Amino acid sequence: MTAPLTDLERLCVHTITTKSWDIETAARKFSAAGVKGITVWRDAYANRDIKATGQMLRDAGLTIVSSCRGGFFPGATAAERQTAIDDNRRAIEEAHELGSPLVVLVCGAVPGQPLAQSRQQILDGIAAVLPDCEATGVKLGIEPLHPMYADSRSAVNTLGQANDMCEQLKSPLVGVAADVYHLWWDPQLETEIARCGDIGALFSFHVCDWRTPTLDLLNDRGLMGEGCINIRQIRSWVEAAGFHGFNEVEVFSNRLWAMDQDDYLELIIKAYRQHV
């Protein structure tokens, strides 16, 4: 069995996890608590100087792990798809300014449009923005989303599909963001994690938990240990696949957002040591 994490060197917390804190507060609190990495929701630097915000995070001793999010490439019309491409180009440029090495992609889907068509539009959209990645060095992480989001959030719903897309796109700048919440149920998970490592595409690893019952499709994730996911086993698979980056805590939860966020950060760190 993979050993517990005894230090916080690889702990990253996503700004969405402590949503009510602005980015300056998050930076100060995370740093004081010993968190080493931060992933930044694009909303978190709205109305701020992005370069200065990146410097502020680095000055707080935090590694910027990724920014979030690009994607939503499918659209019913060419104009909608171009709007999405333009927005992704901005996301890449913003990541470059912030000093974030990776933009996580929630790839998108159009309700009622055949999934195969949305998947092709995702491939086309990523290909269209790859020159921006090459110019800046910013990478893209395709995040396969749980099948319950296939209607409107992502037509990429398994790690196998994300791996296939990486192989088709053949760029060292395109890989995968693997999140236990989306992937834990998949009987092919161990195999596809190994494959993802083999093709050099395992860019990031997100943790949280699946609660029973889950009361809301979007905002009822659990903190690690509150649910049924064997997170440590999945971490052992990603590490066996060669991943030794940050373990990123990304929790969307109305329940946990309503807590005192200082208390919550303590819980996050405790849960990280016990369950990741």
Added chain:
Amino acid sequence: MTAPLTDLERLCVHTITTKSWDIETAARKFSAAGVKGITVWRDAYANRDIKATGQMLRDAGLTIVSSCRGGFFPGATAAERQTAIDDNRRAIEEAHELGSPLVVLVCGAVPGQPLAQSRQQILDGIAAVLPDCEATGVKLGIEPLHPMYADSRSAVNTLGQANDMCEQLKSPLVGVAADVYHLWWDPQLETEIARCGDIGALFSFHVCDWRTPTLDLLNDRGLMGEGCINIRQIRSWVEAAGFHGFNEVEVFSNRLWAMDQDDYLELIIKAYRQHV
């Protein structure tokens, strides 16, 4: 493109769809509306003579398509698993009394128990009740459930897994209940439907729709046409795989259960003609 269904000869409605009607009312209303098949939730014949209930349905001109449900084989202890096996034996005996040829299985899962272990317990549980199927002729339909139910309702979450289980169990009495709600997102769906037909395991076909947004994980299904599933395309795949049985309307919906159920039955029939 597969043609619309111009008659109701293959329309089956599940008693859960019009939950507030008792089985006598459902039989009378379904029959008067031209519905030809009925699937019976086990609760629907509680406190009734099961044989007489079956006769009542046949007298109303309805074909009993299946009874629902067995399953929930996984358990943390041997005693719990034996309780599940005993309950499934009762479900098979009840189906035999009712005159139902098929028991649909919601296979079960134990939150936190490794999915591979639950899957093995499901295989073991089905094997344990197969003699009852052989004695009565009642078949079992493994229903792969959407991955959002992998925590507590079913560790069988893709048609590929259900097909694998049928191949392992090697019994002509064990097959699959394919429901568009659970399976529509799967990139392997067309392939696995064809395989299911090839191995002689495609026992039933359930229709409803996936709404955007879906407000509840259990009871917010859509009527056909209210959501994003291309039901007719999936029907074309099951028919190409050799299935020509009933198209079974199974809708769990707090919203639709709250409607006048006579009006709702009219909508069901209209939706069946337009979208199945």
